[in-house]
Amino acid sequence: MFCNQNYKFGVIPKKDGYMIRLALKPGYITSEQLDAISYIAKNFGENKVHITTRQGIELKIKHEHLEEAEKILNEVGIKLGSTGRRIRQIVACIGTECPNSIGDSIKLARMIHDEFEGIWVPKKLKINVSGCPNNCTHHQFCDIGICFRYILKIDKKECTDCGKCRGFCEIDAIDWKNKVIKENCIGMGECLKLCNAIKVEDRVISIFIGGKGGKFPKKGKWLVDVKTEDEVIEVIDGIIELYTKFGKGRICDFVEHVGIENVKKSLKEKGFI
Ligand code: SF4
Numbered sequence: 416m417f418c419n420q421n422y423k424f425g426v427i428p429k430k431d432g433y434m435i436r437l438a439l440k441p442g443y444i445t446s447e448q449l450d451a452i453s454y455i456a457k458n459f460g461e462n463k464v465h466i467t468t469r470q471g472i473e474l475k476i477k478h479e480h481l482e483e484a485e486k487i488l489n490e491v492g493i494k495l496g497s498t499g500r501r502i503r504q505i506v507a508c509i510g511t512e513c514p515n516s517i518g519d520s521i522k523l524a525r526m527i528h529d530e531f532e533g534i535w536v537p538k539k540l541k542i543n544v545s546g547c548p549n550n551c552t553h554h555q556f557c558d559i560g561i562c563f564r565y566i567l568k569i570d571k572k573e574c575t576d577c578g579k580c581r582g583f584c585e586i587d588a589i590d591w592k593n594k595v596i597k598e599n600c601i602g603m604g605e606c607l608k609l610c611n612a613i614k615v616e617d618r619v620i621s622i623f624i625g626g627k628g629g630k631f632p633k634k635g636k637w638l639v640d641v642k643t644e645d646e647v648i649e650v651i652d653g654i655i656e657l658y659t660k661f662g663k664g665r666i667c668d669f670v671e672h673v674g675i676e677n678v679k680k681s682l683k684e685k686g687f688i
């Protein structure tokens with residue numbers, strides 16, 4: 416791991432108290448954690464809990480209760496965080512509970528949280544994980560976006576030339592005459608339900624970098640496909656190492672400045688991809 420600083424943060428001063436932001440493990444919280452949050456809101460705050468756009472939680476408390484609130488949260492495994500120039504709350508879709516799911520987005524997002532949440536970076540850095548290309552977490556519009564997808568093929572022996580798949584794919588990724596799935600296939604797999612001759616050849620995890628939301632949204636660029644969750648952790652480690660050493664501004668500025676091909680080249684040279 417390149418960097419593992421973990422300073423206390425997650426406290427935003429307000430005139431009449433502190434807004435505390437919780438660095439939650441992505442995907443879900445337990446009933447004990449919910450009880451602790453509810454206790455703090457009721458006894459130290461305004462009996463209100465704000466759900467953030469990044470699936471996080473923040474709540475306002477009176478100045479004098481900060482220490483006790485943090486202690487209660489720590490007892491149920493919650494740290495304060497997700498503010499400033501840090502790796503922010505990791506976002507995940509519902510994952511394997513979704514009928515479209517190709518991979519366990521929550522498991523992967525929690526692995527990423529355990530490795531990277533809260534470490535220092537030149538600017539805030541947002542990581543979103545989708546279980547399929549449907550993009551429910553807007554993974555192409557954050558600094559590092561991750562998405563499970565299929566690599567498909569047409570089994571030439573099973574294809575009967577019926578032409579049923581002609582025109583089925585919205586982006587024309589099925590070349591039914593030559594019996595190939597073209598490179599522009601996004602790997603969602605809708606066509607698997609159409610015909611038994613279309614088969615899953617592989618399942619990969621695509622990694623995008625340099626996206627962002629905000630006033631001037633930018634779509635992230637495809638960086639690499641990997642096979643395993645551990646490889647995702649390696650690639651993120653490599654991106655953070657490069658960005659922390661050489662980056663200024665958000666990752667999109669860094670990628671624009673050095674060029675996506677040079678980012679790939681550096682990661683390859685250092686053995687991250
Ligand atoms: S991204 Fe895919 S797997 Fe995740 S909730 Fe959306 S449709 Fe389901």
Ligand code: SF4
Nearest residue numbers: 584600601603604606
């Ligand atoms: S997975 Fe989706 S994009 Fe790819 S060929 Fe099938 S329908 Fe088209």
